[in-house]
Amino acid sequence: MKQFTITIAGGGSTFTPGIVLMLLDNQEKFPIKEIKFYDNDEARQATIAGATEVILQEKAPNIKLTATTDPETAFSNTDFVMAHIRTGKYAMREQDEKIPLKHGVVGQETCGPGGIAYGMRSIGDVLELVDYMDKYSPDAWFLNYSNPAAIVAEATRKLRPHSNILNICDMPIGIEELMADAIGLSSRKEMEVDYFGLNHFGWWTGIRDKAGNDLLPQIREHVSKYGYVTDNESLQHSDASWNSTFAKAKDVQALDPETVPNTYLKYYFYPDHEVAKSDASYTRANEVMDGREKFIFGECQKIIDSQTAKDSELHIDEHASYIVDLARAIAYNTKERMLLIVENNGAISNFDATAMVEVPCIVGSKGPEPLTQGEIPRFHKGLMEQQVTVEKLVVEAFEYGSYQKLWQALTVSKIVPSAKVAKDILDDLLEVNKPYWPELT
Known part of the structure; x- marks a missing residue:
């Protein structure tokens, strides 16, 4: 071998x-x-x-x-x-x-x-x-x-x-481990999932066991009551900020009870809540450093x-074992089913073909083959179109060294309340990022 x-x-x-x-x-x-x-x-x-x-x-x-x-x-x-x-x-x-x-x-x-x-x-x-x-x-x-x-x-x-x-991205993997634990499975690998979205911005729409039995109703019920909090402390993070994120999934799911959400959606749906509970002098970065x-x-x-x-x-x-699974899929053509970030090209039929979407793929020696997720509902589509616009504007700002496009990206972001606030934040970020960003004109 x-x-x-x-x-x-x-x-x-x-x-x-x-x-x-x-x-x-x-x-x-x-x-x-x-x-x-x-x-x-x-x-x-x-x-x-x-x-x-x-x-x-x-x-x-x-x-x-x-x-x-x-x-x-x-x-x-x-x-x-x-x-x-x-x-x-x-x-x-x-x-x-x-x-x-x-x-x-x-x-x-x-x-x-x-x-x-x-x-x-x-x-x-x-x-x-x-x-x-x-x-x-x-x-x-x-x-x-x-x-x-x-x-x-x-x-x-x-x-x-x-x-x-x-x-x-390993975030869906971590969430799936919590789902599996919540309904008494030993591993997320006992589940097969349907999912669509952008990175840190998506929804599970189907979850089955290997025999094809529908697990989504059980998982939805757990999330509607507890978010992704489970009794298994080894699967929960020791940091308080992460445990509140897992719990907040309950409120995120309330907007679309038919699915279960990626935890990061809380920042887009409840930004006022996130700001109110944040300590501007001691953030997650400080938690990680300490x-x-x-x-x-x-x-x-x-x-x-x-x-x-x-x-x-x-x-x-x-x-992180998904990294080995991914490398093995390419090396040995295992045709493993995995969530990856890929160019849409019709995987979501009513969405921008050039958007980088997160969907299940079959992975082999030639790389990923995205699995078609069909049409997505208006609620999700509208949110995703706004967010993918932000991502594309950022890349254009980098490519062309454009202050204007970066200001537009911040203004389009659902988290930012106005163009003035966007500009004020941008000017502060620009000052500290001069050693790292391309020159913007």
């Missing part, structure tokens, strides 16, 4: 150790010859790589690890690039969240003004990584789960149309210092 080489772009990410552990846990299904880390922050990556070296020595000494800041080394002779980068790191995420809140608008890393600012930072760096892959390993596949995935997906569709890119960031780097340093991972609290990101 072929052994694969994986390049992890974002080697210094807090998510990298969990992904490495997940890859190691799946060696029988997806054997690996070499893992390469690539990051433009050498010091940050060195800590993650140092711990990974010890983990590999103990768990899989046959796998080679290369950590580098050199693109040719990182992207040559690789089979898959797994990209999860954060341009500007958490310091800029903090700005994405706090600047909108200063103007009374939701501050969130992928939704509204924060997502737009993050998108403008991410596009150039993701395209650079794609170009490295195309130059050094043109037959490789680029598995992108860098946020904001919707804007990045639109940018890759428009600006790198011929590259082997799959845009993916929580996961310190925990992961602390654990990695302990592994380096003790030269063993035996007592480490680092753990496999279970729902």
